[in-house]
Amino acid sequence: MAHVQLRNIRKTYGAHVALKDVSLSIARGAFFTLLGPSGCGKTTLLRAIAGFHQQDAGDILLEGQSISHLGANKRNVGMVFQDYAVFPHLNVFDNVAFGLVQQKLPTAEIRERVGAILATVQLDLHAARMPHQLSGGQQQRVGLARALVIRPKVLLMDEPLSNLDAKLRVELRRDIRSLQQSLDITTVYVTHDQEEALSISDQVCVMVDGVVQQVDTPWVIYNRPANRFVASFVGSNNFLSLDVDGGGAARVLGQALELPSAVRRVDAKGLVASIRPEQVVVDAALAEPGVRVQAAVRQSMFTGRELQLSVEVAGHGLLDVLTAPSAAMMALLPGHAVQIGIKAQDLNYFAAGDTGVLLQ
Amino acid sequence: MKAPAIAAVIGPRGRLSIDFWSVVMALSLLVVALVLVWPILQVLLLGFFDPESQQVSIGGYVKLLTHPYYLGALWNTVLVGVGGMAGACLLGVPLAYCMARYVVKGRGVITTLAVMALVSPPFIGAYSWIVVLGNSGWLTLQMKSLGIALPTIYGMSGIILVFSLKFFPFVYLMTESALRNVNRSFEEAAENLGCNSRQRFFKVTLPLVFPATSSGAILCFVLSIADFGTPSIIGRDLRTLSTLAYNQYTSEMGGTPTMAVSISMLMIVISMLAVMLQRHLIGKRRYAGSMTNRHVQKPVVGLHAVAVHALCYGIVGLATLPIAVVVYTSFLQTKGPVFSGGFGLNSYARVITEVPDVIFNTFSFSLIATLLITIAGGLMSYIIVRRESKWAGFLDSILMVPYVVPGVVMAIGFLLTFNKAPLDLVGTASIIVLILFIRRLPYGVRATSAVLRQIKPSIEEAAVSLGASPAKAFLTVTVPLMLPGIIAGAMMSFITAINELSSTLLLYTARTTTMPVKVYSAVLDGEFGIAAALSTLLLVSSGLCVYGVLHFSQSKESAFV
Numbered sequence: 001m002a003h004v005q006l007r008n009i010r011k012t013y014g015a016h017v018a019l020k021d022v023s024l025s026i027a028r029g030a031f032f033t034l035l036g037p038s039g040c041g042k043t044t045l046l047r048a049i050a051g052f053h054q055q056d057a058g059d060i061l062l063e064g065q066s067i068s069h070l071g072a073n074k075r076n077v078g079m080v081f082q083d084y085a086v087f088p089h090l091n092v093f094d095n096v097a098f099g100l101v102q103q104k105l106p107t108a109e110i111r112e113r114v115g116a117i118l119a120t121v122q123l124d125l126h127a128a129r130m131p132h133q134l135s136g137g138q139q140q141r142v143g144l145a146r147a148l149v150i151r152p153k154v155l156l157m158d159e160p161l162s163n164l165d166a167k168l169r170v171e172l173r174r175d176i177r178s179l180q181q182s183l184d185i186t187t188v189y190v191t192h193d194q195e196e197a198l199s200i201s202d203q204v205c206v207m208v209d210g211v212v213q214q215v216d217t218p219w220v221i222y223n224r225p226a227n228r229f230v231a232s233f234v235g236s237n238n239f240l241s242l243d244v245d246g247g248g249a250a251r252v253l254g255q256a257l258e259l260p261s262a263v264r265r266v267d268a269k270g271l272v273a274s275i276r277p278e279q280v281v282v283d284a285a286l287a288e289p290g291v292r293v294q295a296a297v298r299q300s301m302f303t304g305r306e307l308q309l310s311v312e313v314a315g316h317g318l319l320d321v322l323t324a325p326s327a328a329m330m331a332l333l334p335g336h337a338v339q340i341g342i343k344a345q346d347l348n349y350f351a352a353g354d355t356g357v358l359l360q
Numbered sequence: 361m362k363a364p365a366i367a368a369v370i371g372p373r374g375r376l377s378i379d380f381w382s383v384v385m386a387l388s389l390l391v392v393a394l395v396l397v398w399p400i401l402q403v404l405l406l407g408f409f410d411p412e413s414q415q416v417s418i419g420g421y422v423k424l425l426t427h428p429y430y431l432g433a434l435w436n437t438v439l440v441g442v443g444g445m446a447g448a449c450l451l452g453v454p455l456a457y458c459m460a461r462y463v464v465k466g467r468g469v470i471t472t473l474a475v476m477a478l479v480s481p482p483f484i485g486a487y488s489w490i491v492v493l494g495n496s497g498w499l500t501l502q503m504k505s506l507g508i509a510l511p512t513i514y515g516m517s518g519i520i521l522v523f524s525l526k527f528f529p530f531v532y533l534m535t536e537s538a539l540r541n542v543n544r545s546f547e548e549a550a551e552n553l554g555c556n557s558r559q560r561f562f563k564v565t566l567p568l569v570f571p572a573t574s575s576g577a578i579l580c581f582v583l584s585i586a587d588f589g590t591p592s593i594i595g596r597d598l599r600t601l602s603t604l605a606y607n608q609y610t611s612e613m614g615g616t617p618t619m620a621v622s623i624s625m626l627m628i629v630i631s632m633l634a635v636m637l638q639r640h641l642i643g644k645r646r647y648a649g650s651m652t653n654r655h656v657q658k659p660v661v662g663l664h665a666v667a668v669h670a671l672c673y674g675i676v677g678l679a680t681l682p683i684a685v686v687v688y689t690s691f692l693q694t695k696g697p698v699f700s701g702g703f704g705l706n707s708y709a710r711v712i713t714e715v716p717d718v719i720f721n722t723f724s725f726s727l728i729a730t731l732l733i734t735i736a737g738g739l740m741s742y743i744i745v746r747r748e749s750k751w752a753g754f755l756d757s758i759l760m761v762p763y764v765v766p767g768v769v770m771a772i773g774f775l776l777t778f779n780k781a782p783l784d785l786v787g788t789a790s791i792i793v794l795i796l797f798i799r800r801l802p803y804g805v806r807a808t809s810a811v812l813r814q815i816k817p818s819i820e821e822a823a824v825s826l827g828a829s830p831a832k833a834f835l836t837v838t839v840p841l842m843l844p845g846i847i848a849g850a851m852m853s854f855i856t857a858i859n860e861l862s863s864t865l866l867l868y869t870a871r872t873t874t875m876p877v878k879v880y881s882a883v884l885d886g887e888f889g890i891a892a893a894l895s896t897l898l899l900v901s902s903g904l905c906v907y908g909v910l911h912f913s914q915s916k917e918s919a920f921v
Contacts (some may be wrong), residue, residue: 052821072824073833079825085818089840143869150826151596 002061002155003028004049009058011044011210012294019043020210021058026188026203031180033189035197036207037233042190043158045207049188050156051075062153067202080149080157086131092118093127095142097211099150118181121243137168144176148183155187157178161196173200194234196224204319206230213355227349227357228272236321237274242349244268253316253342255291263349263359270352271359277322281341282309284327295319297336311338380831384739392758395798399773400765402626406776407622419446420622428448433599434626436582437585440519444584445577447524452531453573455675458563458668459532460539463659465669470676472906477679478529479902481859481876484590485522487883488682489513490594491689518594523584525679531576532713538572539565544655545561571642578638582631588862589880602625602862603767609775609866617772631764662685683899689892697887700783707889711897715878716888719897722875725789726857729796734798735851737804738842742834744805745812746820759802770799777864787869795867797855804853811845812838820866848912851905858898 001026011019019041026032034042035358047053049060051072060068068073087095093114100110121141130141142158147155159175177200180187189339191197197204198218206213206221206229214226225231228239242259243251250259252273264272286292295311298318302308308330309321320338323329332338350356424430455474458464465738492499493513501893503510511517550564566573588602595603601623665716693704711719744756762770774795778785785791815838823833825913839846861876868877875894882891 049824050821054823071829072821073827073829075825076827077825079822081818083816083818083823085816087819087822087837087841098823098828102827122837146822146826337793 002026003030003063004032004188004353005061005064006045006049007059007061008270009045009048009055009060011041011048011053011055018210018268019048019055021227022207022210022212023058024205024212024215026186028186028216031177031186031187031189031200031202031203033191033197033201034207035191035194035204035234038192039209041205041210042192043205044210046156046188046190047159049154050077051063072235076150076152078150078152078155080140080143080147080155080160082159082162084131084136084141084143084163085140086134088131090131091127092123092129092131092134093140095131096146096149098146101191103150112177113149114145117149118178121145121175121335122146137172138157140164140172141175144179150289153186155185157187157189159190159192162193163190169196176200198234208233208235224348224360225358228274228353229355231274231348231350231358236320237279238277240273240275240316241352242268242271242273244271250348252291253293253313255293257291257344258289258350260359264360266351270356272345272350272356274350275342277308277320278306279343279346280319280321280323281343282321282323283339284341286341286343288345290341290346292339297332297334297340299334300330300332302330309338311340313340367561380829380834381747385743385747385749385755386671388736388740388743389751392755395794396758396761399770399777400761402776403621403624403769403773406618407625409618420618421625424619424622424626428721429599430604430623433601433604433623436516436598437601437627437630439516440591441581441585441630443516443520444523444527445581447520448528448580449573449577451524451528451675451679452576453535454614455528455532455537455672456464456535458672460536461655461658462668463657464672466673472910473680473907474529474532475635476683476899476903477676477860479855479894479906480485480526480683481861481879481898481902482526482587483593483876483880483883484686484899485526485682486590486594487888487891488519488685489522491685491888492681493518495572512622514596515596515598516595519591519598519600522590522594523580523587525682527580527583528675528679530579534572534576535569537568540655542655544545546744574641576636578634580765581634585627585630585767586862587769588766588865593880593883601630602694602766602768605766605772606688606866609772610770617776620772621776624766627769628764628768631766635764636843640653680876686892686899690896692889692892694794694889697885697889699889707893710748710890711893714754715873715894717871718873718875718878718894721789721872722858722898723901725793725872726795726854728793729800729857730850730854732793732797733804733853735845735847737801737853738808738839738846740801741805741808741812742838745809746817758806762799762802767795767799767860767864771863771866774863786867787872789872791867792864792872795863796860799860799863800853800856803856804849807849808842808846808853811842811849815841827869831872832921844912848909851873851908851912855902855905 004024004026006022006024009019009022010017015138022045034045044053049075051070054332055068058068059066062075062077076145087098090098096114096117097110100113105113110187112285113319114127115124118127123138123141123145125135126138131142134142143160157176161172161200164172173196189197189200201218203215204218205215205223208227214221214230216224216226221230221234225234231237231352232239234275241251244259248259248264248268250257250268295313297309298312300307301308302325307325309320309322309323309329309332311319313319319340349359351359384876406417407420408416410419434867455470459467459470464470468579490513491497494500495512495514499913500510513521546564546568547560550560555563556892583599586602588606591600592603592606593718605623605627608623609617690707691703691705692699692707693702694700694706694710740755740759743752765773774791777783777796778791781813785794798859819841820838823837828836841873858874859876860874861880862876864874865880868874875898879891879894879898882888882894
């Protein structure tokens with residue numbers, strides 16, 4: 001059953017439409033991530049759920065009840081902020097206790113619940129510290145504990161890790177995910193970091209220009225992007241133009257290719273195929289059907305974990321290739337010739353245009 | 361992005377819900393309309409009224425802009441403004457450069473002296489310079505005995521001297537903080553591209569601090585043309601628009617003050633033109649400094665060190681000379697109005713026995729006004745900073761008005777507005793408190809806005825999402841965080857309130873005389889002992905508040921500009 005439901009949410013700022021009739025339903029206990037470039041409306045949507053923005057039209061339902069008319073202080077949703085928003089004039093304990101004090105709970109219960117949540121986020125030894133004595137990661141743990149301690153119906157997180165350094169980000173990401181799973185709390189998470197979105201979520205919602213592009217599991221988002229925008233925004237992709245002649249015979253990178261029946265049925269004009277850089281095979285035989293073509297190395301970059309190659313297929317432009325580094329691969333210098341192969345099963349086909357839909 | 365309103369005013373299905381901040385907004389607009397917009401409109405409208413024919417006419421303005429008598433005053437006013445501004449820049453910019461770029465000993469002393477010069481009562485400069493350089497001034501007589509005749513201090517040169525020394529701290533404080541925020545990489549890049557140190561200063565550094573310096577300079581201009589006490593004390597027969605407006609108003613008393621309000625409008629127009637000119641010049645030149653490469657102050661040695669220190673101490677020394685003169689004078693023994701030689705506390709004894717009510721008036725009026733400014737300013741700045749609506753924008757712009765309305769003009773507006781039932785306030789203490797309130801409210805709003813902008817809106821949103829109502833979030837989270845700024849702002853308001861002269865001079869009665877008014881009349885009556893003692897009391901009070909401001913505000917010097 002849907003725990004949080006958004007029905008045709010619309011929000012405009014003057015002439016700018018931030019949310020164009022967004023409808024979503026989020027399952028109980030799900031880790032649901034809103035992913036998109038800056039300005040896509042993901043934060044606006046999150047803040048509408050929190051009650052900081054009133055939507056112009058549409059309804060927000062929590063457990064089947066509309067909460068649109070409730071003020072932000074009456075919604076019982078926990079919010080974790082990008083800039084932590086830890087009250088600088090209160091110590092860690094008082095920050096976390098703030099919401100419970102609002103509820104006028106007995107002191108003993110407040111003490112017990114704050115103590116428990118601080119232990120969970122590993123801050124029990126820092127209860128008396130002031131915020132300025134904490135690192136960014138610790139402050140965000142305070143923010144998380146403060147949002148969770150009120151036992152909210154939904155946890156909202158607005159890019160909570162974007163102000164932290166890379167290593168801490170991965171660490172806290174793990175903690176957030178395991179905490180969310182152990183508490184089984186419905187969570188709506190906003191990020192522009194696609195790797196973070198894929199790694200942490202049950203469901204990812206990709207947005208652009210106030211419109212939902214695709215809602216699905218990370219696996220499907222990555223491997224079967226619903227349209228060209230999702231395919232290019234999540235991970236990187238090579239887009240190859242398809243030449244289809246009158247008889248229906250297709251060529252990609254100048255090589256003949258048999259198109260799936262779903263693709264053959266649509267107008268061939270402007271069709272593109274996509275292939276992930278890591279799916280391009282370099283100097284090796286193809287076990288499955290596909291295309292093989294001669295290319296020239298233009299650039300080679302070793303990042304430690306992998307080798308990024310930029311290769312040019314004569315007459316068809318540049319292709320990005322990701323491969324495991326090896327002595328043989330490292331020996332490929334600009335100008336060297338390589339054989340690249342693409343398996344037909346790895347290709348996705350999209351209709352014409354920047355947001356052309358996936359053909360399947 | 362501007363922070364959104366915490367609670368939506370319009371609920372779902374378009375239902376209007378009354379929330380705390382909407383009520384505050386409505387009250388703020390009401391207050392501003394009554395105490396600010398209405399009096400100014402009165403001044404504006406009355407200028408188009410011909411008292412003889414009882415008809416609408418632009419005769420007053422025509423007379424103002426054609427008659428040599430008024431044109432002379434206009435010319436003097438512009439000259440006084442430009443002169444004061446230029447003098448302030450000539451003193452303020454070099455001082456700022458030395459302080460920002462070199463290791464200067466006793467920085468705290470220099471800044472404190474500059475701030476003291478700024479917050480000292482505006483009219484004591486004129487009077488003290490007369491004591492030093494007037495016809496029978498101390499230095500004039502010394503020089504005369506050596507056979508050297510000093511040029512006269514009275515008239516234009518004296519006014520410009522006093523204004524330069526009084527207002528340069530604005531230029532200094534603003535320029536210095538801008539100089540500190542110029543990323544050193546810019547200057548290094550200029551050097552790298554072949555500039556010598558002089559070219560580097562004029563081609564890179566000065567343009568980068570121009571927005572700040574020009575803001576300070578325009579402030580000096582606006583305050584110079586609005587000042588009443590200085591030209592009327594040291595100007596002798598020199599007319600400026602502010603003395604003229606006062607004299608015209610008092611001589612037209614009873615009749616229709618058409619000329620006084622016409623002059624008033626002209627002063628507002630000049631101030632507005634100056635502010636608009638500066639905005640135009642700055643245009644889009646907003647330089648956000650990234651502080652990756654901070655300046656370090658260079659040590660200076662030998663002659664260079666002597667020159668730098670002589671410049672810094674020389675400027676602030678000259679600027680605080682009037683303070684020293686006043687304090688010294690206040691301890692001279694007097695017999696009646698004359699100094700009888702030696703030191704004594706007679707002047708203070710006379711002040712306490714003869715005019716205790718004046719002291720009481722000043723502090724009680726100023727305290728009440730400060731309290732009002734603090735409460736209204738805190739609430740209004742919250743609306744302006746946090747609420748996105750066209751009314752908030754309107755409030756923000758309308759609060760700019762008192763900056764360009766000279767005190768004399770505001771007082772005339774008040775006299776035209778609050779002179780009949782149910783708002784017959786003429787001659788009461790309320791009218792003085794009200795004018796102190798509205799004249800200084802913008803400064804209070806600006807002080808608290810600056811603090812509020814540093815508090816992230818997410819802090820309040822966190823409180824609200826944890827169940828606090830918007831009003832409660834404001835009181836329990838925002839106000840405690842704003843408190844140091846609020847206190848610093850209140851003390852600044854208090855300093856300006858106790859020293860206010862140009863507006864109160866038209867509004868006071870025997871029962872509501874304040875210390876600056878008493879000092880002014882004492883100077884005119886030759887009661888220098890009483891003037892000095894009262895001024896010293898004002899100085900000490902201001903000094904204590906400066907100490908408080910320095911203690912409570914995070915960004916020290918910038919609290920004063």
